[in-house]
Amino acid sequence: MADPIARLERVSYWYPGAATPSLRDVSLHIGPGLTLVAGSSGGGKSTLLRLFDGLVPQFHGGRISGRADVAGLDPMRAPIPRLATRVGHVFQDVETQSVYGTVEREVAFGLENLGVPRSQMHDRVDETLTAMGIEGLRRRRLATLSGGERQLVQLAAVLVLRPELVALDEPTSQLDPDGAAAVMAACAKLAAAGKAVVLAEHRLESLLARADRLLIVESGEATGPEEPRDIAALLTNPPSVVEFGAALGWDPLPMSVEEARAHVRELPHWLSDRAAASPPYSWDVEAALEVRGLAVGPGREAILDGIDMAVGAGEVVALVGPNGSGKTTLLRTLGGLLAPLGGTVRRPDGRTAYLPQNPGALLHLPTVRAEVDLTLRRTGSTEDAESILSACGLLGLAERYPRDLSSGERQRAAIAVTLAGSPALALLDEPTRGMDLSARRALGAAVRSLSARGSAVVIATHDVDLVAEVADRVIVLGDGRAVELGPPERACAAGSAFATQIGSLFPGGPVTVAGALPALEDHNTRSPGGAPGRSPGRPADAAEVAS
Amino acid sequence: MTRARAVALGLAALTLGALASLAPAAPAVPMCAAAGAHHAAVVVEHGDGSVATRCVAFDASDVTGEQLLTQSGIAWSGQTFGGFGVAVCALDGEPARYLDCPGKDNYWAVFVSSGGGAWRLSNVGISSLTLRDGDAEGFRYVPAAGDPVAPASPAGVCPARVAATSGAASAVPPRVTASPGSLGSPSIEGSPSPDSTPSLSPSPSQTLARPSETPPTSTERIAVVAATATVAGPAGSDPSRTPPPSGPDTGLLAASVAGGGLAGLALLRLVVRRRRLR
Amino acid sequence: MSVPRVLSDRDDRSPALAPRAWLIWSIAAVTIALLTNNPVYRVLVALAAVNVLVAWLPPERNRKPLALGLAAAAILAALVNVLASHTGADVLFRLPVWVPLAGGPITLESLAYGGAMGMGLVAALLAVAPLSLVLEPHDVVDAMPNALERTGIAVATSMNLVSGIGRTFVSVRDAQQMRGWRPRGLRSWNEVLVPVVLTAIEDSVLLAEAMEARGFGAGRRTSYSMSSWTRWDAVVALSALAGALLFIGARVAGVAVDWYPYPTLALPPIQPLLVLGCLALALPAFRRD
Numbered sequence A: 001m002a003d004p005i006a007r008l009e010r011v012s013y014w015y016p017g018a019a020t021p022s023l024r025d026v027s028l029h030i031g032p033g034l035t036l037v038a039g040s041s042g043g044g045k046s047t048l049l050r051l052f053d054g055l056v057p058q059f060h061g062g063r064i065s066g067r068a069d070v071a072g073l074d075p076m077r078a079p080i081p082r083l084a085t086r087v088g089h090v091f092q093d094v095e096t097q098s099v100y101g102t103v104e105r106e107v108a109f110g111l112e113n114l115g116v117p118r119s120q121m122h123d124r125v126d127e128t129l130t131a132m133g134i135e136g137l138r139r140r141r142l143a144t145l146s147g148g149e150r151q152l153v154q155l156a157a158v159l160v161l162r163p164e165l166v167a168l169d170e171p172t173s174q175l176d177p178d179g180a181a182a183v184m185a186a187c188a189k190l191a192a193a194g195k196a197v198v199l200a201e202h203r204l205e206s207l208l209a210r211a212d213r214l215l216i217v218e219s220g221e222a223t224g225p226e227e228p229r230d231i232a233a234l235l236t237n238p239p240s241v242v243e244f245g246a247a248l249g250w251d252p253l254p255m256s257v258e259e260a261r262a263h264v265r266e267l268p269h270w271l272s273d274r275a276a277a278s279p280p281y282s283w284d285v286e287a288a289l290e291v292r293g294l295a296v297g298p299g300r301e302a303i304l305d306g307i308d309m310a311v312g313a314g315e316v317v318a319l320v321g322p323n324g325s326g327k328t329t330l331l332r333t334l335g336g337l338l339a340p341l342g343g344t345v346r347r348p349d350g351r352t353a354y355l356p357q358n359p360g361a362l363l364h365l366p367t368v369r370a371e372v373d374l375t376l377r378r379t380g381s382t383e384d385a386e387s388i389l390s391a392c393g394l395l396g397l398a399e400r401y402p403r404d405l406s407s408g409e410r411q412r413a414a415i416a417v418t419l420a421g422s423p424a425l426a427l428l429d430e431p432t433r434g435m436d437l438s439a440r441r442a443l444g445a446a447v448r449s450l451s452a453r454g455s456a457v458v459i460a461t462h463d464v465d466l467v468a469e470v471a472d473r474v475i476v477l478g479d480g481r482a483v484e485l486g487p488p489e490r491a492c493a494a495g496s497a498f499a500t501q502i503g504s505l506f507p508g509g510p511v512t513v514a515g516a517l518p519a520l521e522d523h524n525t526r527s528p529g530g531a532p533g534r535s536p537g538r539p540a541d542a543a544e545v546a547s
Numbered sequence B: 001m002t003r004a005r006a007v008a009l010g011l012a013a014l015t016l017g018a019l020a021s022l023a024p025a026a027p028a029v030p031m032c033a034a035a036g037a038h039h040a041a042v043v044v045e046h047g048d049g050s051v052a053t054r055c056v057a058f059d060a061s062d063v064t065g066e067q068l069l070t071q072s073g074i075a076w077s078g079q080t081f082g083g084f085g086v087a088v089c090a091l092d093g094e095p096a097r098y099l100d101c102p103g104k105d106n107y108w109a110v111f112v113s114s115g116g117g118a119w120r121l122s123n124v125g126i127s128s129l130t131l132r133d134g135d136a137e138g139f140r141y142v143p144a145a146g147d148p149v150a151p152a153s154p155a156g157v158c159p160a161r162v163a164a165t166s167g168a169a170s171a172v173p174p175r176v177t178a179s180p181g182s183l184g185s186p187s188i189e190g191s192p193s194p195d196s197t198p199s200l201s202p203s204p205s206q207t208l209a210r211p212s213e214t215p216p217t218s219t220e221r222i223a224v225v226a227a228t229a230t231v232a233g234p235a236g237s238d239p240s241r242t243p244p245p246s247g248p249d250t251g252l253l254a255a256s257v258a259g260g261g262l263a264g265l266a267l268l269r270l271v272v273r274r275r276r277l278r
Numbered sequence C: 001m002s003v004p005r006v007l008s009d010r011d012d013r014s015p016a017l018a019p020r021a022w023l024i025w026s027i028a029a030v031t032i033a034l035l036t037n038n039p040v041y042r043v044l045v046a047l048a049a050v051n052v053l054v055a056w057l058p059p060e061r062n063r064k065p066l067a068l069g070l071a072a073a074a075i076l077a078a079l080v081n082v083l084a085s086h087t088g089a090d091v092l093f094r095l096p097v098w099v100p101l102a103g104g105p106i107t108l109e110s111l112a113y114g115g116a117m118g119m120g121l122v123a124a125l126l127a128v129a130p131l132s133l134v135l136e137p138h139d140v141v142d143a144m145p146n147a148l149e150r151t152g153i154a155v156a157t158s159m160n161l162v163s164g165i166g167r168t169f170v171s172v173r174d175a176q177q178m179r180g181w182r183p184r185g186l187r188s189w190n191e192v193l194v195p196v197v198l199t200a201i202e203d204s205v206l207l208a209e210a211m212e213a214r215g216f217g218a219g220r221r222t223s224y225s226m227s228s229w230t231r232w233d234a235v236v237a238l239s240a241l242a243g244a245l246l247f248i249g250a251r252v253a254g255v256a257v258d259w260y261p262y263p264t265l266a267l268p269p270i271q272p273l274l275v276l277g278c279l280a281l282a283l284p285a286f287r288r289d
Helices: A045-052 A055-059 A080-084 A103-113 A118-132 A147-159 A177-192 A228-234 A240-248 A257-264 A270-276 A327-335 A368-378 A385-391 A407-419 A437-452 A464-470 A501-505 A513-525 B002-022 B065-072 B228-232 B247-277 C019-035 C039-056 C064-084 C108-133 C137-143 C146-178 C190-213 C231-253 C272-285
Strands: A006-014 A023-030 A033-038 A063-070 A087-090 A165-169 A196-200 A213-218 A221-226 A287-296 A304-312 A316-320 A342-346 A352-355 A425-429 A456-460 A473-478 A481-486 B038-045 B051-058 B062-064 B076-081 B085-091 B106-113 B130-132 B136-143 C091-095 C104-107
Touching (some): A006 A045, A023 A045, A023 A221, A045 A055, A045 A165, A045 A196, A055 C190, A080 A087, A080 C190, A087 A147, A103 A147, A118 A147, A165 A177, A177 A196, A240 A501, A257 A501, A287 A327, A316 A327, A316 A464, A352 A407, A352 C146, A368 A385, A368 A407, A437 A456, A437 A464, B038 B065, B038 B130, B051 B065, B065 B076, B065 B085, B065 B130, C019 C039, C019 C108, C104 C108, C146 C190
Parallel strands (some): A033 A196, A316 A456, A425 A456, B038 B136
Antiparallel strands (some): A006 A023, A006 A063, B106 B136
C-alpha cells in the first residue's frame, strides 16, 4: 500500500454512558483507493467513520483511548473545522444533511464556514461541480432532485473542501438502484484519482469487485483492510455469489457474477435445464385484496392508472420500480390512507397492517415488548407478543428502549410492532432500507410466517434479493402503469432489470442461494426433490395482469 | 430607472415635508394678557347623584383637561395610556379603592362643554383635551356598559364671561368633602384658598399613578396577542393637541382611496395570474 | 402593470429584490403594524403586504390554507377581546353573568377593538410572510448583517427541518392509524406527537453533526453571494423605512396615532401622511423583472 493517509493504533471508544465499547482495540491503516467497510448494523462501522473526522470523540463525547493520525492531524485533538479540510464525511440521510435549499449554495456551505474569500469560492465550486459532472444541476433546488442526485451534491459539498480522505456512511441505502449506481461510480472515480475513499455499506454486490481493500467491522473489532478476496469469507453479510461460492468451497471466492461464471462452467449444465422445467404455479384461493381499474395520485393528478391486481390470502406480491413511480402512493391507497382517484379497492376483512418508510420514527414506548403489546391490544388480537418477536429475532432485545437500538435493530422492532397480530393484509414500504443481511433474513422469516397464517402481503422494494427470497409474484410500476412479471424465477432471472446475482449466474434457473444449493445437493445425493427455489405444493396463481 | 428615481425623489420630498409639519406648531391663538383672565368649570357627579363643582381660573389661553382638574383642587388619581392620554381612575374619593382603571363595572366618563353648550362625551383622556375660556369639563361615574349619562349642567358654576379679577375663584361650595380614603391623596375641603396662584404645573398634592409601562389592562383585556400590549411606546406622551378638525375628513378620504386602490390592485393581479395559468 | 415571469419550480427562486431590502421592508412593515392600534393603518399595511405577496409568490401552491389560517387567527384574537372586555356604550347583547370571563354585556366597542387587534396580527403575519414564502433559505442568511449571520443560518436550517417535521407527522400519523390508533381527545395525540418530537430532535442532531463535519462554527464566515444592491432595492428599503419613521415620529410628537373606541364607537383619526407611509410599503409589488 502507498503511504497510508489514516493510521489507527489500538483505538477503543465508548459512547457516553455506554458499558461496552463501540470500538475495541482497533489498529489499521487506510491508504488511497477504495476501502469498503462491511459489518452488521450496530457493529461499529459508523463509529469508525466518525473517528476519521473527529466527530468521535469531539462531537459525541464519551471515552477514547489509543492513538490516531488522519492526514497529519490527530482527530482526537485537532479542531473539527481543521479536520474538515482533510476529511470529508457523507451521511446516510440526504434530508438531514442539507443546510441550504439550492445546489450551488449547499456546495459552497463548507467554504463559507472556513472563511474562504469569495472569488476563490466561486472558482472552487465551479471546479467541483464540473469534476462530479453535475454542473447542470447548479441552479436547482435540492427538493426537486432525486435521491441519487442529492447524494452527489452532498459528495460535492465535501469534495469542495479538498479532503484527502472521504468517508461515506451508507450513502446509497435510501436510494433506488440507479441513484446507488451513480454514487458508487462517483466513489470509484474518486478512488482512481488517488483519494482515500472509505465506503461503509450493507449491499456489497457491485462493490466487492471494485474495492481495493475490504475492512470488516463486527462488534467493535476490525479485520483488515485486506484484499477483499482474502477476507470475504469472514463476511457476515456476504453477497449471494460469495455465499454460494463459500458454500461450495470455491477458492478463490468470486467477488462478482463474472468471476463466479468461471466456476459455474464447471458445474453440470443440467442444473439450468432442471430449473427451466419447473411448472408454473397457479393460484386457486380466493383473492383477499382486489383492485379494479385503480387510479392513484398524491394530489389530483393520477400517477398510476388502470391498475388491476388481486392478491390472495397467504400470497406475497412484490412491487418494484424506480423512486417516483408511485409505489408509496399505491401502498397508501391500498391501505385506505389515501382515497383512490378512480377505480375500487376491496380489502379483506380484518386488520390491514402498514409499514411506512422510516418506521423507526413511530416508536416511543419504553420497551419493544410494550410497543408490540400496544398493537396487539389496539387491534383486539388475542395473540401474545412472543410469536412476532421470535419471528423477527427480537427476543433478546424485547426489554430495550427501541430508540436506543442500532438502526437495523430498530427497523426490525418497527416491523414486529407493525405486523403483530396476524393482519389480514400487510403493506410494507421499503422495509429493508439500511438493513444488514441478518435483519433482512429476519424480515423474510416474518413475512413467511405472515403468509403461512393467511395474510396477504404486498411489499414495495428495490431489494431484489428480498424479492427473490419471499415473493410469489412480482409487479413492476413505471410510466403510470403496472406490469406483472410473474414469479421471481422469471422476474429476477438473468437479463431482467431486477436480476439477482444467482439469477444472472443461472439463466433460467434458480434466483436465490437457497434455491441453487438444494438442487446441487439433490443432484449429488441423487434423491427426488421439489422444484428448485420453492417448497412443493405451493398454491396456484390466478392473478390478473394489467397494462 | 427614471420611474425609480421619480418615486425616490417624491418620497424624499414628502418625508421631509411630513417631518417638518409634524413639528409642534406655535399656537396661533393670541395670549390673553391678564393673569387669571380665563375660567372653566369642573363638574363632578358621583354615582349616588351628589355633585361637586369648581370654577378654575387660568392665565393661558387654553389648558388641558388634566391641568384643569388638578387646578380645581378636587382629589383625583389617574393612569396614562399610550396615545389616549390620562384616564381618571378615582375622583373625589370614588371609588375608595380600585383595581382596574377604568373600572370594570363603573368608570368615570368624561364630558366636554364648549362655550356653555351641551355636554359632549370625550373619547380621549383628559390630558388630550383642550379647554378654553368658558368651556367646562364634566365627570360622571357611570356603569361600564350602555350609554353614559351626562352630569349636571355646568351653567352657573363659573361667572358668565365677565373679566375675572386675578385670583378670584368663585365657586359653589362643594357639597361633598373629599374623603381621606382615596389612595393617600390629602383631603381637600372648602373652596380653594384665594391666594393660591393658579399655575399651570400640577401641584404636588396629587398622586398620579403613572405606571408608564403598564399596557391598558382592564378595558382591553387582551390575551396573548402581542400586538397592542407593546404599543405603549414612549410613556406619558406629551399631550399637545387634538387632531385638527379637518384631519379626519381628508384622512378618511386618503385612507379610502389608498385602501380601495390596494385592494383593487391585488385582485387585478390575482385574476390576471389565474388567467395566465389556465 | 406587468404580470411577473413565472419562475420554474425546479430552480433557485431567489427574487430579483435584494434579500436585505426584503428584511428591511419586513421589519418596517411589522413595526408599523404593531406600533399603532388604529385599524385603518393596519388594514392598509395588510393590503400592501398582500399586494407584495401576490406579486411575488410562485403560483403553483394552494394558498387557501394560508389565507384560512390568517382569517382564523384574526377572528380568534377578536373573539378573545369581545368576550373578555365588557366596556362600551353600545351593548349588542348580554351573556349570563355566571359564564366565566365572558359573562356580561357584549358591546360593539369591544368587538371593534378586538377587530383592530385581529387586524394587527394579520398585518404583522403578512409582513413577515415573504421572508419564508418568497425568499430562499440562503437569502435569509444573506440578508442578515454580519454579526447575525449564524442566527440567519439557524433560521434557514430550521426552515428545512420544519418541512421534514411535517412529513414525519403525516407518516407517523398514518402508521399509528393503521395500528389502530384513533384521535380521541387531547391525550390520544401523544401517540403521534411524542414520536414526531423525538424524531425531530434526532434529526436536528444529525443535521448538527453534518454541519459541524463541514466546518460550521469555526469562526469568521464569508458569504458566497455577491450583494447585488441596485437603486430599486434602495428605493424600496428607504421608502419602507421612511414610512416606519413617520409613524415613530408621529408617536413621539404626540399626534394621535391610536384609536380608542371606548366608551362610544368613533371613527379612528387618520392622518393623510401616515396613510402615505403605509402606501410606501406597497412599492415592492412593482417588480422590475
